[in-house]
Amino acid sequence: MTADQIGFSLLMLAILLYAGKWVRMHWGPAQKLFLPASILAGAIGLILGPGVLGAIAAAVGGEDAAMAQGVIPESMLSIWSDLPGLLINVVFATLLLGVPLPNFNRVWSLAGPQLAFGITLGAGQYVIGILIAALVLAPFFGVPIMAGALIEIGFEGGHGTAAGLQGTFAELGFADGADLAVGMATVGVVSGIVFGIILINWGVRSGKSAVLDKSVDSIPHDQRRGLVAHDDRPVSAGNMTVRSESIEPLTLHFSFVAMAILVGLGILEAMSWVESVTWGAGENGVELLSAVPLFPLAMIGGLVVQQLLTRFDKHNLLDRDLMVRIQGFALDLLIAAAIASLSLTVIADHWAAFLMLGLAGIAWNVGMFLWLAPRVIPKYWFERGIGDIGQSMGVTATGLILMKIADPDNKTPAYEAFGYKQMVFEPFFGGGLVTGLALPIIYNFGPWPFFGVMLALVVLGIGSGLLYFGRLKQDY
Template identity: 35%
Template sequence: MIAALLFVTFLLLVGVALRIRFGIFQWLYIPASVIAGMLGLAIIQLAPATAGGTAKAIAGTLSDWPNLLIAVVFAGMLLERKPTEHRENASNVGREALMVWIIVLGQTAFGLLATWIFIQPFYDLPNSFGMLIETGFAGGHGTAAAMGEVFAHESIALAGGRDLGILMATVGLVYGVVSGIGWINLGARRGWFPTNRADHLANETLQLDSVTPEPTSPPPRVPIGYATIRGETLDPLLLQTLWLMTAFGIGMAMQQAVLMAAAAADGWFASDTLRDAANQQLSTRLSFSRILDFPLFIYTLFGGLIVRRCTRLLGCEDRIDSDSIGRLSSAAMDVLVVAAIASLNLAAVATMIVPFSILAIVGAIWTGVCLLVISRWVLPRDHWFELGLINYGMSTGVTATGFVLLRLVDPDLDTDAAENYALAAPLSAPFIGGGMLTIGLPLLVLERVPLGMTSLVAVTTVIVLIVVGRRWQSTS
């Protein structure tokens, strides 16, 4: 444990140093955590025989971290709540929400379709394999870690599911930035955003081409949070950590309570009359214990909501500092990314590199179609490209990538793209791209319904949503 912690500390410090020193990482906007994770993976894989045992032990320890760290991240999601004060045209916000559903459901639909037509005839893989595009591209590293537990469920039994999801998220992150800059250059030449901002893009590109290490003059310092309690009572940051850990603890308690109740219910409804082995297996798989065996992060999500509501009832909600909770969650996410990438099981990934590549190519094609074609049909006409870029970044890695791309074409946020995206997020984020439908679809549907039927229904749904969006725009 201590060795793994020191190893991650070393990797992150080196990752930060490399990002500051080498302009290519800044130009590609690759986070230090991803650099650190890739470095850790290389060290573990290339470790000499004399240190092989230590490297394997560290990798084994790190492989357990993502499941706990993603639970911490989810614990902070509903605990960190900020009221939205923006006002925007409801039609624009609605069409942006619809566009996100089209993109993410399309990743699932075409992933399932590709699995059904091109992958399963040659590879013995579960239906849920088709979820990898949404898991890695739209979900990112956090969702990949969470879905690793889902893929490992005995009803799915996708060996290496977490490793494949992490790899897909890494591929999507790098691809999203590189291809996004390419699409921006195409947009500048095609006049998809105002000429004055295209001129800015040319200057920005020139600066990026000659990027140098970050300036020696320190940037303005801003606080990461605010004290909600006197220092002599308790360290303010420790108090925010306690709120987060309380949400985590409530989630663990909820999980245990649900599993105990499910076991008791199974005992009440158990029957000794089932002598046939097949019927016994069916009864076991339909038991409450199996159905309610959800990952810990689902429970810690509601743990954060419970802490927030309880502090409100007790009149001490102002003791929770959302900024500090957000920074703690982000820190957990950075460590999660390092641990997840460094502990990748390359042997498990290598055996499925061909079907994995098929899904990655399908995902890349679909996200490009969404940006260049469907966004023009659905999103507001005056800033469809700017808003489409945010969605493009979100759908190939993280929302931060989308805002990096937006900055290149709209540096002063002259359009309403950022506000549209922010206001529409609550209409999609809880459900897709790592939300409830992402988690529930493999567990409750995909392994119970024929894949051909599921994929055709999903593709039809996406087509219907596109038609609705196009008509919506024409009437706006």
């Protein structure tokens, strides 16, 4: 693998992303589903690769046909498959950079109900998944028991987390799990948008929505195409905190990201050393942290760097808006690369497991939204709960899209409550420590200890929501 090959692969990935944006602007179904250009770009790459175009050409003209391997060379797919594992560290390092710690009382009042609901959704995905894997998939289909973690990894974690755990899956003897997780993430994003829009229309018709009186069909055409009207375009996507003749602001902010990742790497190395001299020592030692990925700890590194900047940086050099742009850039590349390099053969080989886990995950999330959200969230439950169900099926961006549709003028505290909840939720679920530890724990100790902990969290989430948070009086 040469530098030229890596550079050309990045150029072609960028072309795919533009193609994905073109499809979003001109294809009605993509607009109705609010599909991100990165997913469309990955789908185009997947179609042009050996799994679709190559398979069709081989079936028609034989293995020696001109396009039997597709039009994307294997070397490029290999580079794309390695990108997500690197870019996910950038995505998670930026999550808490530039985010100040808010007032505790307001956080508790707004984030508490959201957290109870979110933990129920996230932990419940493990409970449902492990039951299906242990009772059906492992004994009847020979699928490794670790498949029980696929719903949370794909739905709650998304493409970045799924692809970032590729090394962990391979190290634990379930290499196919990475492709299944990326496929599950695609199902999660699409189903999250589809069911989210269905629920929003239902909320309008049934009077559950506190702010909408029109269906999503009334959304402006520019918004459906993913465009910003010319007169509404902001002057800048971020603030220039330094003069570019000294250092480009984007370069400076990438330095902050690098610091966060290195702090996370230091934490991981320290934890691995502790393990090597304690429970992991000797021939009979249990190694858990060797399979833990870097990205959840990069998020902790971001929190550390942010606190240091808050304490010592008197010039406010870090701009949150610019950090979000870096995060979005890395996430777009990550999603496109992960989907384009997906192995359809793996999904076809495990279609029963894929189908059962996907349907179970959708049923759990939608069911909890309809039953639990109105009982746990004391005010504006529909607008606030729709963000959580979007995130629990299709990552944070999906949740934000649905909240934007359900509350376009920001008349409810949905965004604020969602953001506060994420500060507590993200370090553990959706790619956090729980997600990172789930696979090695299940591999080393079997499914039931982890199942018991997750079941306890589900009970805690439902119980605290029904008995405490759902009874809070909120004036906002």
